[in-house]
Amino acid sequence: MFVIFILLFILSNLYLSAGSNFTLIRNSEKYFAFRNTLLLLNISCMLSILMLNSYFFHVKREEYYFTSNRNLYKQEEIENLKNELLRVQELISADDITEESLKHLVESAQINDALFVEKFNKFFPDFYNKINNTSSAPLTLSDLKYCGMLKLGFTTKQIAIYTNSSIKSVESKKYRLRKKLAIQIDENSKDWFSNI
Numbered sequence: 588m589f590v591i592f593i594l595l596f597i598l599s600n601l602y603l604s605a606g607s608n609f610t611l612i613r614n615s616e617k618y619f620a621f622r623n624t625l626l627l628l629n630i631s632c633m634l635s636i637l638m639l640n641s642y643f644f645h646v647k648r649e650e651y652y653f654t655s656n657r658n659l660y661k662q663e664e665i666e667n668l669k670n671e672l673l674r675v676q677e678l679i680s681a682d683d684i685t686e687e688s689l690k691h692l693v694e695s696a697q698i699n700d701a702l703f704v705e706k707f708n709k710f711f712p713d714f715y716n717k718i719n720n721t722s723s724a725p726l727t728l729s730d731l732k733y734c735g736m737l738k739l740g741f742t743t744k745q746i747a748i749y750t751n752s753s754i755k756s757v758e759s760k761k762y763r764l765r766k767k768l769a770i771q772i773d774e775n776s777k778d779w780f781s782n783i
Contacts, residue, residue, distance in 0.1 A: 594637045707735040737780040
């Protein structure tokens with residue numbers, strides 16, 4: 588604002604001197620012939636400088652707003668992570684399994700929560716050990732997640748929706764799990780997982 592004020596002050600003085608024929612130095616004839624041209628050139632330069640400064644102020648203000656919005660977003664993310672951590676700590680510290688906590692487990696699977704496997708393991712502590720003992724090859728975290736969702740009774744279509752996958756990729760994943768876990772062809776995988 589200070590720079591804009593100075594520029595406007597200088598610009599107004601130039602207009603006053605142009606209108607009132609005010610001069611500090613005696614002018615030569617050459618100067619007198621080009622006086623109006625020089626004055627217009629000075630005014631044009633001042634307007635250009637004013638516009639250039641306005642542009643740079645605008646750019647800096649945009650950068651400031653972008654930085655402050657990014658910082659606010661990061662603070663919100665940190666706050667969300669803190670809340671999630673508190674929620675997980677409460678879930679882990681809870682001794683009894685209630686209908687409400689099971690509902691949270693299902694919601695955790697539905698939102699594709701990264702902590703689903705840990706939460707599931709709290710409700711079914713022996714499940715993953717049995718699965719790993721049964722498996723002929725080491726199971727990945729993704730395999731364990733699919734096994735947990737199958738144990739909860741999710742259909743192929745539901746798993747595809749909740750994991751942002753296609754039905755075909757879920758079916759091929761289920762097929763690979765059947766091979767790893769040596770589930771018989773005539774046995775229903777849903778029944779097999781529910782019996783473990």
